[in-house]
Amino acid sequence: MSKKSVVSAIVNPVGSMRVLSSREVSRLQDTSKTGLHRLFRRCALAVLSCEKEGDNAEALLLDYQDFDISIVQEHRGLKLELLNAPANAFVGGKLILGVRENLFSVLRDILYVSSHITDDPRFDTNRSTDITHLTFEILRNANAFIIKQPPNIVVCWGGHSISREEYEYTKTVGYQLGLRYMDICTGCGPGAMKGPMKGGYIGHAKQRVSKGRFIGLTEPGIIAAESPNPIVNELVILPDIEKRLEAFVRLGHGIVVFPGGPGTCEEILYILGILLHPKNKDIPLPLVFTGPASAQAYFEQIDHFIGQTLGEKARKRYKIIIDNPVEVARTMRTGLEKVTRFRRKHGDAYYFNWLLEIDREFQSPFEPTHENMANLELSLDMPTHLLAANIRRLMSGIVSGNIKEDGVKAIRKHGPYQITGDPELMQYMDKLLESFVKQCRMKLPGSEYKPCYQIVK
Incomplete structure (x- = not known):
């Protein structure tokens, strides 16, 4: 292994x-299982590795196993000490400003979730409304809301x-979105998450938009595999994939979906499952x-799969x-004008979609263990929104087995996930996933892909 420049x-x-309490410092530097240091170190390394090409979280941590980060408390406030950090994050010996901003966003979100959310008795994670308020508070703490600005955030998946x-x-x-004054929100990684931001930045520059927003929403399990790209100027780290997905649809005003693999399919199933809820039928998005x-x-294949599983209502x-x-x-601009009129008429906030109904099936964190993946109910006889929720969970598990550190380790130890369900549905699923493999949509090209799942027929 070649020696990395640090x-x-x-x-x-x-x-x-700028300032932390002694308790917060202790939690950030606690290396025990219940401490925050491991999470803080992993997310910080991902931000510092924004120029890297790769999607292997485990390999990144191995490459920089000597990296560490600690808090330096002074009478004027705090500083961060970086040891053996990726050299690409520095220019002339100084940390790139955008990287530095995102590094302190990591600090902000990890501490806020730990200190004000996880231990807060006001939040009952068994209640849908509490989960939504939790997502709201994380975004508010990150200053993600611009109160009087009409809807203009386009989520790109x-x-x-x-x-x-x-x-x-x-x-x-x-x-083209940037030329029409629209801001971009993505999962903040490479590929289809980076491209729209890069193009949007040029569009804003031509229109002399000096405060364009390029919002990146991520979560700890995936950030090391999909490090924030350098265009992101507002980074928010949500506690898990479900709250990350809810943040997308509550904060964003329209959604553009580009080609992708199981992660993109997960996002498609998430939004369609929500839009199919009877209470959401008149909400423009x-x-x-x-x-x-x-x-x-x-x-065409994605459209066909949706028709086979979720039906014609979803396709509409x-x-x-x-x-x-x-x-x-143009379609997005027209759609955002409808969103503006609807929210004005119904008194809903421009900055957070409170009216959207999201069931707990789409909010409850799904841990993709081998047992949970094997026990997923997958049947065409299920109610449509529940089927969408469970196929989303299946795709989330495959993403974990492909690129997330814990998921990759679990596959190495126990072998591929065993997927069972309605034979007809399994046939549709097998065909879709096989197309992702053939098109190199599971992992970045350059390494042989070994499926982390097995369809049991």
Whole structure:
């Protein structure tokens, strides 16, 4: 293994995290299982590795196993001490400003969730409304809300492992969105999460938008595998994938979906499952699937799978636009105007979609153990929204087994997940997942993909 270039440095704070209590410092430096140091170190390393190409969290931690981060308390406030940090995060011996901002966002969110959410008796995670309020408070603490600004945040979903042609297409779509003054929110990683931000940044520059927002929403389990890309200027770390997904649909005003793998499929199933709820049938939320001409077959297959599993009602909630970035941007702009009128009429906030009904099936954290994956109920006879919730959980487990540190270790120890269910549904599922494998959408190209799942027929 080649020796990595590293730098050690003392970093001054930015943003609101300038002072910490002695209790907070103790928790951040506690290396026990219940302490926060392991989580803080892992997320900090991911932010410092924003220029890396890869999706292997375990490999990143191994490459920089000598990396460490600690708190330096002084009479004027706090500083962070970085030991053996990735050299690419520095220029002229100083930490890149955007990286430094995101590093202190990590500190902010980890401490807030630990100190004010996890131990707060006001939040009952068995209640749907409490989970929504929890998500709201994390976003509010991160200053993610601009109160009087009309809806203009477009969430962009898509795979981290996409072709160069697909990546360039995401940039062009982002550029057209930026020209129309729309802000971009993604999962903050590479591929279809980076492209729209890069294009949107250029669009904003041409329109002289000086305070464009490029919001990255992530969670601790995936951040090391999908490090925040350098364009992100607002990073928020949610506690788990379910709250991350809820943050997307509560904070965003429209959604564009690019080609991707199981993670993108998880996101599609999440939003469709929510939009199929009877209470949400009149709530406008523009949803567009798009890609270059070469991605047409991909979206036809996704569309066919949705029709087979969730039915025609689900297919009516989105629009497929192929190889036309301008039309995507126009559709989003028209959709956001409808969202603005609806929220004004119903007194809903511009900055947080309170009216959207989200069942606990879409909010409860799913731990993708081998037992839980094997016990997932997967039947075409299930109510549509429950089927969508369980297929989403299945896709979430596959993402974990592909790239998340704990999931990769579990697969190595126990072998692939065993997936069982309705034979007809399993046939649809097998065909879809096999297409992801053939198109290199499970992992970044360059290494042989060994499936982390097995469809039991």
